[in-house]
Amino acid sequence: MNFYIHTFNKFYPISVLQIAKVKKIKNQKLNISTNKLDIKLTGQGSFTKNFIYLNNKITYINRLQIDNNKRTIESRRMRCIWIKQNMYTLLALSRSLWNITDNKTNRLGTISLFPIGIYIVNKGLNIYRTTHELYYGYCKKIELPLSYINTKILCGRKSTLYYKTLQYITIQEFIIEI
Numbered sequence: 001m002n003f004y005i006h007t008f009n010k011f012y013p014i015s016v017l018q019i020a021k022v023k024k025i026k027n028q029k030l031n032i033s034t035n036k037l038d039i040k041l042t043g044q045g046s047f048t049k050n051f052i053y054l055n056n057k058i059t060y061i062n063r064l065q066i067d068n069n070k071r072t073i074e075s076r077r078m079r080c081i082w083i084k085q086n087m088y089t090l091l092a093l094s095r096s097l098w099n100i101t102d103n104k105t106n107r108l109g110t111i112s113l114f115p116i117g118i119y120i121v122n123k124g125l126n127i128y129r130t131t132h133e134l135y136y137g138y139c140k141k142i143e144l145p146l147s148y149i150n151t152k153i154l155c156g157r158k159s160t161l162y163y164k165t166l167q168y169i170t171i172q173e174f175i176i177e178i
Contacts (some may be wrong), residue, residue, distance in 0.1 A: 011174070013137035013156070020132065038055070081115065097170045116169065125163060133158040135174070 077098040096116060120127050135156035149175035160167055 011135070011137055011139050011156075013135050015136040017134040018132065019134070083115075093174045094178060095172045095174075098168070116171065120161075128162040128165075129159050130155050130162065131159045139174075145168075 078095065079098065080093065080095045083092040083094065094115070094130070135158070136153065138154050154176055155172055156172060159171050161169040161171065
């Protein structure tokens, strides 16, 4: 299962863990992990706010693309955003697929330049997230410009956001773990 995380960046998964196939253990005590990667991958909150909190540095958002696919019956919009610390330090890529109900909006509201999580928190929406897959792998195109900082792995997750029990946004988030 190889796929592109962005236009020319092919992701080569070493391992893909499908959450639905994992047995759920009920009534287990919550173990607080200090591993930053665990928090980034399994956190239920805003992906960007987790980065700001864990890295204790200002992060910048670089919007790569917003494409609208008008060929399908139900219009969808793809949005890709890099989260980075400065011009040369890339931290993560978040790719989202929005179901659009009219030309500019979906049922959650207007697509903005804000990260999705921060947008939802600011609007006060009650959102439920289901994580479907966790990824572990590499991407040659991303590792080449970052080779001077010894990039080791590229992890990610695929989630769906629900609002009032209806599916609205599918998100793939990829984390460059340094």
